[in-house]
Amino acid sequence: MKKALIFSDSHGKNENMLDVIKRFPEVEAIFHAGDIEGGADRLREAVDCPVYIVRGNCDFTPKLSPNLTVEFGAKKIAICHGHRYLDLGGLDKLKYWALEREADVVIFGHTHIPYLEQGGKLTVINPGSISRPRQDKRIPTYAIMEIGTDGQFHFSLCEYR
Numbered sequence: 001m002k003k004a005l006i007f008s009d010s011h012g013k014n015e016n017m018l019d020v021i022k023r024f025p026e027v028e029a030i031f032h033a034g035d036i037e038g039g040a041d042r043l044r045e046a047v048d049c050p051v052y053i054v055r056g057n058c059d060f061t062p063k064l065s066p067n068l069t070v071e072f073g074a075k076k077i078a079i080c081h082g083h084r085y086l087d088l089g090g091l092d093k094l095k096y097w098a099l100e101r102e103a104d105v106v107i108f109g110h111t112h113i114p115y116l117e118q119g120g121k122l123t124v125i126n127p128g129s130i131s132r133p134r135q136d137k138r139i140p141t142y143a144i145m146e147i148g149t150d151g152q153f154h155f156s157l158c159e160y161r
Helices: 015-023 042-048 085-102
Strands: 003-009 029-032 052-054 066-072 075-080 103-106 115-117 123-126 143-149 154-159
Touching: 003 015, 015 042, 042 052, 052 085, 066 123, 075 085, 085 123, 123 154
Parallel strands: 003 029, 029 052, 075 103, 103 123
Antiparallel strands: 003 143, 066 075, 115 123, 143 154
16 A cells, blocks of 8 residues: 655645654655745655655745646656636636646645545545645644555545644
């Protein structure tokens, strides 16, 4: 089984994210969907696995790509912050972008609200914000992605406590 942690919208407040990472030493990848605001190097230094980070609308470093498509567990993962798609056409535009890349999963952020849609060819996931949540209970959130030996996905949206 392959396991990855998914974060977004930490906005330079990395303590919660680093605490979650300590709880899951077995993860094989970390995905961050942007608005890390200068925390990229600190995140990469905290782990011994691949870290995939995209640039959000509050990230101003040219070192981060606006989007990535990577292989993980024989699956194709597309990742972007989401603001370029959501603000101009909603989830349909985001899904179309991911399907153009032949992705199995699209990870996005920007809204600070956790979201999971599974079914059909594409899974859509937003882990919410690990530091500045906007959903009703205002609890920081993150996600876990697992890919079984049978190639099946399992996603968990988790509250940080």
